[in-house]
Amino acid sequence: xxxxxxxxxxxxxxxxxxxxxxxxxxxxxxxxxxxxxxxxxxxxxxxxxxxxxxxxxxxxxxxxxxxxxxxxxxxxxxxxxxxxxxxxxxxxxxxxxxxxxxxxxxxxxxxxxxxxxxxxxxxxxxxxxxxxxxxxxxxxxxxxxxxxxxxxxxxxxxxxxxxxxxxxxxxxxxxxxxxxxxxxxxxxxxxxxxxxxxxxxxxxxxxxxxxxxxxxxxxxxxxxxxxxxxxxxxxxxxxxxxxxxxxxxxxxxxxxxxxxxxxxx
Amino acid sequence: xxxxxxxxxxxxxxxxxxxxxxxxxxxxxxxxxxxxxxxxxxxxxxxxxxxxxxxxxxxxxxxxxxxxxxxxxxxxxxxxxxxxxxxxxxxxxxxxxxxxxxxxxxxxxxxxxxxxxxxxxxxxxxxxxxxxxxxxxxxxxxxxxxxxxxxxxxxxxxxxxxxxxxxxxxxxxxxxxxxxxxxxxxxxxxxxxxxxxxxxxxxxxxxxxxxxxxxxxxxxxxxxxxxxxxxxxxxxxxxxxxxxxxxxxxxxxxxxxxxxxxxxx
DNA sequence: CGGAACTTTGACACATATCAAAGTGTGTGG
DNA sequence: CCACACACTTTGATATGTGTCAAAGTTCCG
Numbered sequence: 218x219x220x221x222x223x224x225x226x227x228x229x230x231x232x233x234x235x236x237x238x239x240x241x242x243x244x245x246x247x248x249x250x251x252x253x254x255x256x257x258x259x260x261x262x263x264x265x266x267x268x269x270x271x272x273x274x275x276x277x278x279x280x281x282x283x284x285x286x287x288x289x290x291x292x293x294x295x296x297x298x299x300x301x302x303x304x305x306x307x308x309x310x311x312x313x314x315x316x317x318x319x320x321x322x323x324x325x326x327x328x329x330x331x332x333x334x335x336x337x338x339x340x341x342x343x344x345x346x347x348x349x350x351x352x353x354x355x356x357x358x359x360x361x362x363x364x365x366x367x368x369x370x371x372x373x374x375x376x377x378x379x380x381x382x383x384x385x386x387x388x389x390x391x392x393x394x395x396x397x398x399x400x401x402x403x404x405x406x407x408x409x410x411x412x413x414x415x416x417x418x419x420x421x422x423x424x425x426x427x428x429x430x431x432x433x434x435x436x437x438x439x440x441x442x443x444x445x446x447x448x449x450x451x452x453x454x455x456x457x458x459x460x461x462x463x464x465x466x467x468x469x470x471x472x473x474x475x476x477x478x479x480x481x482x
Numbered sequence: 483x484x485x486x487x488x489x490x491x492x493x494x495x496x497x498x499x500x501x502x503x504x505x506x507x508x509x510x511x512x513x514x515x516x517x518x519x520x521x522x523x524x525x526x527x528x529x530x531x532x533x534x535x536x537x538x539x540x541x542x543x544x545x546x547x548x549x550x551x552x553x554x555x556x557x558x559x560x561x562x563x564x565x566x567x568x569x570x571x572x573x574x575x576x577x578x579x580x581x582x583x584x585x586x587x588x589x590x591x592x593x594x595x596x597x598x599x600x601x602x603x604x605x606x607x608x609x610x611x612x613x614x615x616x617x618x619x620x621x622x623x624x625x626x627x628x629x630x631x632x633x634x635x636x637x638x639x640x641x642x643x644x645x646x647x648x649x650x651x652x653x654x655x656x657x658x659x660x661x662x663x664x665x666x667x668x669x670x671x672x673x674x675x676x677x678x679x680x681x682x683x684x685x686x687x688x689x690x691x692x693x694x695x696x697x698x699x700x701x702x703x704x705x706x707x708x709x710x711x712x713x714x715x716x717x718x719x720x721x722x723x724x725x726x727x728x729x730x731x732x733x734x735x736x737x738x739x740x741x742x743x744x745x746x747x
Numbered sequence: 748c749g750g751a752a753c754t755t756t757g758a759c760a761c762a763t764a765t766c767a768a769a770g771t772g773t774g775t776g777g
Numbered sequence: 778c779c780a781c782a783c784a785c786t787t788t789g790a791t792a793t794g795t796g797t798c799a800a801a802g803t804t805c806c807g
Binding site: 314 | 632
Binding site: 696712728 | 784785786787788
């Protein structure tokens with residue numbers, strides 16, 4: 218049916234000296250350091266974790282492969298064997314489940330600094346597709362290595378568990394959204410959530426371009442693309458946001474938040 | 483507002499000899515063994531895990547407190563400090579989130595053999611209420627102890643991660659349900675899911691009594707209690723189920739499954 | 748420039764929410 | 778043991794939000 222496009226994996230660079238010339242280390246780590254300050258993986262990602270020198274020695278076991286995924290390509294697909302978690306370094310992904318009828322259902326979006334693949338740990342296979350919505354770079358974290366390392370660094374273990382638990386809580390929020398909210402509220406939640414996540418990455422929380430189509434938003438929020446479009450127009454008419462195709466400006470975030478409250482009173 | 487009813491915690495029994503009189507062990511463990519054959523915790527629960535003798539020695543560190551929660555009482559409440567996971571030994575629980583307006587939103591149901599509290603690991607506080615819908619018994623698994631033990635028994639660690647990941651996948655299924663399905667499909671999924679879980683516990687998959695009200699079902703499935711009632715009546719008229727207040731008989735599970743498919747084509 | 752993909756807007760249909768009232772079951776106190 | 782109150786369920790009538798179908802407008806890219 219759909220042609221299967223695989224991500225082009227960039228081979229890890231050769232080792233190069235870091236610090237002084239004393240201790241060679243994988244280049245991936247050094248590179249990773251540069252952006253980890255704004256990375257949700259900071260508590261998990263080895264280079265970013267506050268490790269003691271001896272722990273750092275242990276950490277050298279794991280090799281981080283960076284790879285590039287171009288727009289429209291898949292980082293992984295449903296059914297692929299699960300071997301690594303992926304930290305998104307930059308770019309934008311959607312996760313989709315393929316339904317029996319062959320149509321895609323969007324289950325989430327993932328931006329720089331977030332992690333893909335946590336739902337695949339149990340089944341040991343990926344249960345969804347991860348598709349890049351723009352040219353992206355990810356940092357692959359071999360799970361076996363991570364697991365072995367976590368056994369020896371308790372704080373890593375702890376942080377990892379926390380991250381998984383957070384994912385469960387996040388999904389509960391979406392369930393609430395899908396179960397109880399109307400179209401306007403759903404979009405308000407969606408936009409404010411994106412805004413907040415961009416802010417966490419140091420980007421503007423009040424102006425950004427959507428990387429996904431109306432149809433993908435609708436699939437995620439449980440409504441049709443037409444309703445997404447109409448509702449965005451409605452929010453614009455209320456003076457809460459500005460919409461111009463993919464561009465979104467959040468004009469009045471206070472009242473946008475109030476939109477969400479309306480449904481809960 | 484609502485009176486806060488706390489679960490009555492039954493103190494752990496004194497140690498009694500198991501096997502021969504050679505090695506005394508906590509009675510909780512011995513007790514647990516009797517039902518663990520049909521317990522989802524079998525891969526995690528220490529007494530049920532296939533442990534080597536030396537691992538068994540390590541496992542003695544953890545004391546399992548059993549407690550009883552009577553109908554209407556809370557096992558824990560949102561905001562409580564998280565210290566233990568709870569394996570439901572028998573009974574029936576609902577998880578609810580309290581919305582800003584004070585109303586409850588049901589986020590899940592939990593029957594014998596399932597685990598409560600996994601969403602609380604990250605925040606270290608419970609994010610929802612766990613309310614017994616009938617007199618129930620749970621097995622409290624102190625998380626700190628579990629964590630320490632898992633560090634030394636890799637298979638335990640592995641199984642635990644799997645269990646958390648499974649929870650993420652389960653919630654994705656609910657998201658799909660809430661986002662894409664109509665009332666009839668939601669109820670079909672709900673009933674078949676309950677049926678399957680009862681079957682896993684060795685109970686009849688085709689006849690059971692609902693422990694929750696129509697309103698609680700509706701809250702969970704994102705619809706009103708009237709629609710729940712009407713839709714159940716509709717499924718009965720189609721000859722797929724029999725409904726009599728809380729009693730549900732699944733008459734034609736094949737066609738009930740087919741109901742779900744309809745929305746996905 | 749032309750075509751494809753996406754977005755916007757309108758008209759209408761339909762599923763579900765809302766409001767209302769009657770029916771059923773359950774537990775409590777006299 | 779009965780009677781009453783209460784909580785829950787069922788069913789009906791109507792309102793409303795969102796889906797569906799259709800067509801025109803916009804942007805992007807070869």
